[in-house]
Amino acid sequence: MERKPVSEIFCAVQGEGPYVGARQAFVRFVGCNLDCSYCDTPLDEPDHCLFEKVPGSGEFEKLSPLLCASDIEEKIRSFNDLHSVSLTGGEPLLHAEFIRELDLPAPVYLETNMTLPEKAKVVKDSVDYVAGDVKLPEEFEGSNFVEHIERTYQCFRTLRSNQHRDCFCKIVVTSSTKPADVMDVVAQISDYISCVVLQPVTQYTRATDIQTILSLQENLLEIKNTLIIPQTHKMWGCL
Ligand SMILES: C[S@@+](CC[C@H](N)C(=O)[O-])C[C@H]1O[C@@H](n2cnc3c(N)ncnc32)[C@H](O)[C@@H]1O
Numbered sequence: 001m002e003r004k005p006v007s008e009i010f011c012a013v014q015g016e017g018p019y020v021g022a023r024q025a026f027v028r029f030v031g032c033n034l035d036c037s038y039c040d041t042p043l044d045e046p047d048h049c050l051f052e053k054v055p056g057s058g059e060f061e062k063l064s065p066l067l068c069a070s071d072i073e074e075k076i077r078s079f080n081d082l083h084s085v086s087l088t089g090g091e092p093l094l095h096a097e098f099i100r101e102l103d104l105p106a107p108v109y110l111e112t113n114m115t116l117p118e119k120a121k122v123v124k125d126s127v128d129y130v131a132g133d134v135k136l137p138e139e140f141e142g143s144n145f146v147e148h149i150e151r152t153y154q155c156f157r158t159l160r161s162n163q164h165r166d167c168f169c170k171i172v173v174t175s176s177t178k179p180a181d182v183m184d185v186v187a188q189i190s191d192y193i194s195c196v197v198l199q200p201v202t203q204y205t206r207a208t209d210i211q212t213i214l215s216l217q218e219n220l221l222e223i224k225n226t227l228i229i230p231q232t233h234k235m236w237g238c239l
């Protein structure tokens with residue numbers, strides 16, 4: 001029976017993007033193929049998977065860090081009134097074949113860095129919401145940004161919004177963000193997404209310039225509905 005590395009299972013509310021406030025169960029897979037400068041999530045292999053049985057209790061059961069599908073399904077089924085189940089990480093698409101086989105009691109919300117196009121094809125009929133990140137040039141040394149962004153475009157084409165799936169793009173905006181880079185990428189994917197979310201980085205050392213992000217939103221609104229939404233869960237201490 002296949003087991004996958006999972007660091008957290010909990011029930012909270014979506015803190016980011018257009019579904020902010022929706023009651024979700026979260027499964028956090030371990031491991032990532034990128035190393036974003038602003039990443040707020042530990043990427044090392046944990047000793048346990050922390051399961052918060054009672055939402056918001058801050059009391060965690062220590063489970064094996066390697067879980068099979070039925071382990072995950074059983075924990076998720078212990079939560080009620082879910083809008084959806086957020087599969088996140090790390091990068092969940094590293095575990096695409098496993099994700100495809102999960103039998104979950106609510107729609108699937110995929111949180112992904114949109115850099116693994118072959119894996120995107122594996123899950124495309126198994127996900128209902130796609131929070132697709134766009135990682136910008138400042139995260140990539142040298143010219144490999146060109147190869148990276150082409151993979152991102154492929155992922156957005158594969159996971160595009162349709163009658164069964166809502167796909168939107170999320171862009172973390174920092175003081176290093178160049179508006180022209182954002183405009184260029186959004187112009188390429190605007191047909192595939194329902195909206196753009198500009199997410200100010202939650203690291204005040206690299207705080208976002210307010211005028212810059214408001215001006216960027218104004219320009220993006222010419223081509224796609226664009227929202228500015230910070231990580232709200234961190235404002236009130238929710239997981
Ligand atoms: C931890 S990532 C996991 C999913 C996937 N690897 C990705 O990057 O989209 C989940 C979300 O948190 C965002 N994020 C991570 N660190 C952040 C920070 N310091 N400030 C704002 N957003 C952050 C990511 O950009 C992504 O949208």
Ligand SMILES: Nc1nc2[nH]cc(C(=O)O)c2c(=O)[nH]1
Nearest residue numbers: 013014015016088111233239
């Ligand atoms: N509440 C809450 N909302 C989230 N949205 C995206 C998250 C993530 O880490 O993938 C996240 C998270 O870690 N917690």
Ligand code: SF4
Nearest residue numbers: 032035036039090113
């Ligand atoms: S892709 Fe996501 S999980 Fe991976 S380093 Fe970047 S923000 Fe963190």
Ligand SMILES: [Mg+2]
Nearest residue numbers: 040041088239
């Ligand atoms: Mg998070």
